[in-house]
Each structure stands twice: as C-alpha cells, then as structure tokens.
Amino acid sequence: MDSFSAYLEGGLAPEAKASVEHHLSSCIQCRTSLERFRRTLGGLGRLKGTAAPNSFLADIQQQINRRSRGRFFRRRWLLFGRIPFEWLSLAMIVAMLVYYLVMLQSSPTGVKPIP
Amino acid sequence: MSLSERLLVARLVKRDEEAFNEVVRQHGDRVFNLVLRMVGSRAEAEDIAQEVFVTVFKSIDSFRSEAKLSTWLLRIATNHAKNRIKYLARRREQGSEPGGADSGDLADEGKAPAQSQIHGPDVLLEAAETEDIMQQAIATLEEDQRLLVVLRDVEELSYEEIVEITGLPEGTVKSRLHRARMTLKQLLEDKFK
Numbered sequence: 107m108d109s110f111s112a113y114l115e116g117g118l119a120p121e122a123k124a125s126v127e128h129h130l131s132s133c134i135q136c137r138t139s140l141e142r143f144r145r146t147l148g149g150l151g152r153l154k155g156t157a158a159p160n161s162f163l164a165d166i167q168q169q170i171n172r173r174s175r176g177r178f179f180r181r182r183w184l185l186f187g188r189i190p191f192e193w194l195s196l197a198m199i200v201a202m203l204v205y206y207l208v209m210l211q212s213s214p215t216g217v218k219p220i221p
Numbered sequence: 222m223s224l225s226e227r228l229l230v231a232r233l234v235k236r237d238e239e240a241f242n243e244v245v246r247q248h249g250d251r252v253f254n255l256v257l258r259m260v261g262s263r264a265e266a267e268d269i270a271q272e273v274f275v276t277v278f279k280s281i282d283s284f285r286s287e288a289k290l291s292t293w294l295l296r297i298a299t300n301h302a303k304n305r306i307k308y309l310a311r312r313r314e315q316g317s318e319p320g321g322a323d324s325g326d327l328a329d330e331g332k333a334p335a336q337s338q339i340h341g342p343d344v345l346l347e348a349a350e351t352e353d354i355m356q357q358a359i360a361t362l363e364e365d366q367r368l369l370v371v372l373r374d375v376e377e378l379s380y381e382e383i384v385e386i387t388g389l390p391e392g393t394v395k396s397r398l399h400r401a402r403m404t405l406k407q408l409l410e411d412k413f414k
Contacts, residue, residue, distance in 0.1 A: 110399070110402075110403075111395065111398065111399040111402060112395070112399075117395075139406075142406055142409075142410060143402065143403070143406050146402060146405050146406040146409055147374055147402065149351060149355050149409070150355065150359075150370065150374035150375055150405070151374060151375070151377070152352075153258070153352060153355060153356070153375050154352065155250060155251075155254045156250075156253065156254050156257055157250045157253070157254075158249040158250050158252075158253035158267075158270060159267060162245070162249050162253070162267070162270070162271070163242060163245045163246065163249065165267075165271055166245060166271050166274045166275060167238075167242075169271055169275050170275055170278055173275065178236060178238060178278075179238055
C-alpha cells in the first residue's frame with residue numbers, strides 16, 4: 107500500500123513496478139484498495155477551481171492606496187479604466203462651436219462706416 | 222523564468238500599477254482557490270488572498286528571479302493561509318469564535334451554472350455532494366498534509382514546485398502526501414459505508 111502513490115504516478119523503478127503488479131494480480135484486497143485510492147485522487151482532481159470575486163482587483167488596489175497613504179492607485183476620473191480622450195475632444199469641439207455661435211450672435215451686424 | 226515574466230517583474234519593481242494589475246489578473250484565481258481550499262471559508266479566503274497581493278506589491282524587491290513568479294506567489298499565499306489557520310485556531314481555543322471553517326461557503330461553489338445545463342438535477346446534486354464531502358475530508362487533514370494535497374492533487378503542481386513552495390525535501394513531500402491521501406481514502410470509505 108505504501109507504493110500506491112508512486113505506482114500511480116509512475117515513480118517506481120521497473121522491477122518495483124513489476125513486483126507491485128505481480129502482487130496485485132493475486133491479491134483482490136490490494137486491488138480493491140488501489141481502485142479506491144485511485145478514485146480518491148480522481149475526486150480531488152475534479153474539485154472545481156473557484157474564481158476570485160469580481161471586485162478582487164479593485165479591493166486590493168484600494169488596500170494598497172490606503173496603506174500607501176494615497177501614493178499608489180490614486181483614484182482618477184476614469185471611464186472604463188482609462189481617461190476618455192475621445193469624449194474630452196468631443197466636449198471641447200462642442201464648447202468651441204457654442205462659443206463661436208455666441209460670438210456670431212453678439213457681433214454688431216449693422217455697422218455703418220464712419221463718415 | 223521567461224523573458225516576458227522578467228519584464229513584468231522589472232515593471233513591478235518600479236511599482237508599475239498596470240504591471241501589478243496584470244499579475245493579479247493572471248494569478249488571482251489560483252491564489253484565491255489555493256487559500257480557499259486551505260481555510261475553507263470564502264470570507265477568510267478573500268481577505269487572505271488580498272493580503273497576499275498587497276505583500277507582493279510591497280515585497281517584490283525581495284523576489285529572486287531564479288524562481289518562477291507563480292511559485293513565489295504561492296509560497297506567500299501558503300504562509301498567509303497557515304498563519305491565518307493558526308490565528309483562527311487560537312481564537313477558537315479562547316472561545317471567541319464559533320468553531321469550524323464554514324464549509325457552507327464551499328458547498329455553494331459546487332453548483333456551476335454550466336454544469337446544470339448539461340446534467341440532470343440528480344447528477345448535479347451528487348456531484349455537489351461529492352465535492353462537499355471531499356472538501357470536508359480535506360478540512361480534517363493536518364494543516365501540512367492539507368497543503369500538500371491541495372498543491373499536488375487539486376492545483377496539480379509538480380513535486381519540484383511543491384519543494385520550492387514548502388521548503389521540504391522531496392522525499393518528505395512524497396511520504397507526507399501519501400499518508401494524507403491514505404487518510405482521505407479512509408475518511409471517504411467511512412463516509413460512504
């Protein structure tokens with residue numbers, strides 16, 4: 107029974123392996139025991155991996171930020187994790203357009219030339 | 222260690238935040254799973270796994286590049302999990318904590334939605350029960366044996382990696398692991414009798 111792990115993991119020398127197999131061929135008790143041992147290992151291998159929670163990264167960043175007194179992982183104004191340059195550009199274009207229209211409206215239209 | 226890993230570590234040493242995020246994304250689930258199997262409670266596992274990555278951020282300068290980053294991470298995770306188990310045991314001894322790891326947390330993990338679409342409810346229930354029983358059996362092992370079972374049979378690490386993580390000689394790893402497996406086999410036999 108001491109050899110079960112080594113036997114199943116292919117860690118026995120050829121002579122030792124042959125000796126185990128010879129014994130197994132004539133001992134039903136050890137064969138049953140080996141089969142149960144194999145099933146135990148199979149059950150362990152089938153345990154499902156559990157994913158970390160969705161907030162895992164954000165929680166760690168928060169911890170580091172707090173412990174470093176704000177030196178790392180500073181909260182920034184981000185959209186989807188980055189600065190939204192395209193939205194900033196659009197906002198600037200709209201602002202410039204509005205400014206141009208306002209200036210156009212307020213500029214004197216009926217200016218008479220000075221005599 | 223691969224070139225890409227060396228580059229990643231070099232960025233980590235400079236406290237590059239995006240490099241750190243990459244490490245958490247790459248190794249977060251594995252660290253969380255290892256710790257969860259060790260302590261048996263989701264809430265404790267979340268706390269410990271976060272602490273592992275905070276330690277990584279702080280102590281990356283002490284990482285020696287002859288080891289793999291994943292091995293180093295798992296060694297930190299193992300130490301944190303062991304310390305927490307000792308701490309929780311002390312608290313239980315002092316009577317301030319209701320006993321036992323809340324295996325209920327892990328029992329909830331046994332029901333993957335993808336599986337429920339494939340298998341009938343009976344098969345799913347049986348699988349969840351088996352996983353639950355297996356986790357309970359793991360939880361009864363001695364801490365050192367539990368660690369070896371999780372590293373080898375659940376996480377499927379090589380003996381070389383396990384030796385690096387635990388600092389134990391390979392022969393000791395193998396003999397302790399074999400004893401742990403035999404104990405588990407016996408526990409499961411008793412359970413299903």
